[in-house]
Amino acid sequence: MANSYDLIVIGGGPGGYVAAIRAAQLGLRTAIVEREHLGGICLNWGCIPTKALLRSADVFRLAKHAKDFGLRIEGEVSFDAEALVKRSRAVAGRLNAGVEFLCKKNKIDVIWGEAALAAPGEIRVAAPKGTARPQFPRPKNILGEGVYSAKHIIIATGARPRALPGLEPDGERIWTYFEALLPPSMPKSLLVVGGGAIGVEFASFYSTFGAQVTLVEALPQILPAEDAEIAALARKSFEKQGIKIITSAKLAKLDKSDNGVVATIATESGEQSVEAERVISAVGVVPNSEGLGLEALGVKTDRGVVLTDGFGRTNVSGIYAIGDVAGPPMLAHKAEHEGVVCAEAIAGLSPHPIERTRIPACTYCHPQIASVGLTEAAAKAAGHEPKIGRFPYIANGKAIAMGETEGLVKTIFDAKSGRLLGAHLIGAEVTELIQGFVIAMNLETTEAELMETIFPHPTLSETMHESALDAFGRAIHI
Structure with a gap:
C-alpha cells in the first residue's frame, strides 16, 4: 500500500529526522510527519540561530577590543540589528534545506500536517494549523492529509516554551x-x-x-x-x-x-x-504530547513526558518516543542519539541504551560553559570520595595569546578507582573541548590514561591535561 510504512516518525526535529535517516539506512520504508518546519525548534528557532547571533556578539566584542590585539578600527564599532537577524535566519534556512536534501537522499517521505494516533499502527494526518512564525519553504514532492499505517511509530514532537501565570508571552513586551x-x-x-x-x-x-x-x-x-x-x-x-x-x-x-x-x-x-x-x-519548556491520541491507546506519560525505556520503547508495543517529549535532558544531541538507538532497536540490532550521565551540556554565553558527568556535590552525594583537579586559563599559553584568560577546567575523579566522574569547564571554546572528556568517560578512562595522553601545544586542550594532573598533585604549570 502506498500509505503503508515500516516506520513513521511524528516530528522532523533533530531526534525525528535522525531516527528516520538511520532507519532508512537499515532498509526500513520510512516517513516523517511534520507540521511546521524540518529541523524542528533546534535548527529553526533554537540551537542554530541563537549560535549565529552569539557568533555576531563574539565578533562585535572582539572588534570593540581591536586595539588590544594591535589593530586599528577607525570610528565607532556599531551594529545593524536587522542584519544580525537576517544572517541568523539565513543560517537556519540553509540547514533547513539541508534536512530536506537528506530526506530526499535517503528516500524518506515527508508528510506535511498534524498527526494523531487513530489506532495501533494507524496515523491520521490533518492540515497543519496556522502559525504566526515565519516559515521556510515547504519541501517539494510532499504528502498531505490522510490515513497512514506503520508497524512502528516514533513520537518526536519536541517541546515548547513554558508559560507561567502572569508571564504569558504576548509577542510584544x-x-x-x-x-x-x-x-x-x-x-x-x-x-x-x-x-x-x-x-x-x-x-x-x-x-x-x-x-x-x-x-x-x-x-x-x-x-x-x-x-x-x-x-x-x-x-x-x-x-x-x-x-x-x-x-x-x-x-x-x-x-x-x-x-x-x-x-x-x-x-x-x-x-x-x-x-x-x-x-x-526562559522558565523552561513543556513536552508537546497533547492531541496525539496517546491517552486513548494507553501510552503512559508523566506531566506530559512520554515514559520510555533506554531504547525509546513506551509501554505500548509499536509506539516509541525520543527527544524532548521523552524527558530531560532536553538537548538536541541527546535526541539525535536516542533516535539512532531507537531506530537500531526497531531494526533488530542490539544498540547500547543511552547513558544519561555521559550526555554533555553546553551553554554558549560569554564565557562559554560546558560539562559532563557528576558535579562535585553529586559525586559526594553518590558516596564517592572525589579527587578534584583545577587548572585556570590564565596559566595556559594559547589562552593568553588569544586574550581569553578568563576560565577554569575542573575535573572530578573517584579517589579509589581513578575513574573520571565529571568535568566542568568555563572559558573560551569549552563547548568544543568538552567532547574530549565525553569520549574519555565513554571509554571508562581513569586518571592514568588522561595523564599519559600527549596533548598538543599550544592549545586550550592543555588545560584539560593539567586539570587531570592537578587532581593527583602532578600539575606542571601552576
Missing part, C-alpha cells in the same frame, strides 16, 4: 525565544526570567549589544544544573560585564505599559522593582 530571535531593534533594557542555559545565552547576547540586562532565577544559583563552583565563576563574570543577577527570587507581579514593563521581584530580603523595555520568559 513579553517574549519567548521565538521573539527574542527576531528583535525589530535592540532594547535598551531587558528582564530575563530564568537563569538556565536559554536565559543566560540571551542575557549574554543582549548585554553585549548594549542592553541593561537583569537576570532573575528562582533557585540560589544561576545555571542550576552546573557545578556550583563553575556557576559562581559565571555569575562573577556576568556581573563584571554589567548584567544584574537576582537569585532566590520570583516574579511577583508584572505591569505592562506603552513603554515597557515594571516587574516586582520577590526575594528573601523583600521586594524590589525592575523596569525594562522587554521581558524574555
Whole structure:
C-alpha cells in the first residue's frame, strides 16, 4: 500500500529526522510527519540561530577590543540589528534545506500536517494549523492529509516554551525565544526570567549589544544544573560585564505599559522593582504530547513526558518516543542519539541504551560553559570520595595569546578507582573541548590514561591535561 510504512516518525526535529535517516539506512520504508518546519525548534528557532547571533556578539566584542590585539578600527564599532537577524535566519534556512536534501537522499517521505494516533499502527494526518512564525519553504514532492499505517511509530514532537501565570508571552513586551530571535531593534533594557542555559545565552547576547540586562532565577544559583563552583565563576563574570543577577527570587507581579514593563521581584530580603523595555520568559519548556491520541491507546506519560525505556520503547508495543517529549535532558544531541538507538532497536540490532550521565551540556554565553558527568556535590552525594583537579586559563599559553584568560577546567575523579566522574569547564571554546572528556568517560578512562595522553601545544586542550594532573598533585604549570 502506498500509505503503508515500516516506520513513521511524528516530528522532523533533530531526534525525528535522525531516527528516520538511520532507519532508512537499515532498509526500513520510512516517513516523517511534520507540521511546521524540518529541523524542528533546534535548527529553526533554537540551537542554530541563537549560535549565529552569539557568533555576531563574539565578533562585535572582539572588534570593540581591536586595539588590544594591535589593530586599528577607525570610528565607532556599531551594529545593524536587522542584519544580525537576517544572517541568523539565513543560517537556519540553509540547514533547513539541508534536512530536506537528506530526506530526499535517503528516500524518506515527508508528510506535511498534524498527526494523531487513530489506532495501533494507524496515523491520521490533518492540515497543519496556522502559525504566526515565519516559515521556510515547504519541501517539494510532499504528502498531505490522510490515513497512514506503520508497524512502528516514533513520537518526536519536541517541546515548547513554558508559560507561567502572569508571564504569558504576548509577542510584544513579553517574549519567548521565538521573539527574542527576531528583535525589530535592540532594547535598551531587558528582564530575563530564568537563569538556565536559554536565559543566560540571551542575557549574554543582549548585554553585549548594549542592553541593561537583569537576570532573575528562582533557585540560589544561576545555571542550576552546573557545578556550583563553575556557576559562581559565571555569575562573577556576568556581573563584571554589567548584567544584574537576582537569585532566590520570583516574579511577583508584572505591569505592562506603552513603554515597557515594571516587574516586582520577590526575594528573601523583600521586594524590589525592575523596569525594562522587554521581558524574555526562559522558565523552561513543556513536552508537546497533547492531541496525539496517546491517552486513548494507553501510552503512559508523566506531566506530559512520554515514559520510555533506554531504547525509546513506551509501554505500548509499536509506539516509541525520543527527544524532548521523552524527558530531560532536553538537548538536541541527546535526541539525535536516542533516535539512532531507537531506530537500531526497531531494526533488530542490539544498540547500547543511552547513558544519561555521559550526555554533555553546553551553554554558549560569554564565557562559554560546558560539562559532563557528576558535579562535585553529586559525586559526594553518590558516596564517592572525589579527587578534584583545577587548572585556570590564565596559566595556559594559547589562552593568553588569544586574550581569553578568563576560565577554569575542573575535573572530578573517584579517589579509589581513578575513574573520571565529571568535568566542568568555563572559558573560551569549552563547548568544543568538552567532547574530549565525553569520549574519555565513554571509554571508562581513569586518571592514568588522561595523564599519559600527549596533548598538543599550544592549545586550550592543555588545560584539560593539567586539570587531570592537578587532581593527583602532578600539575606542571601552576
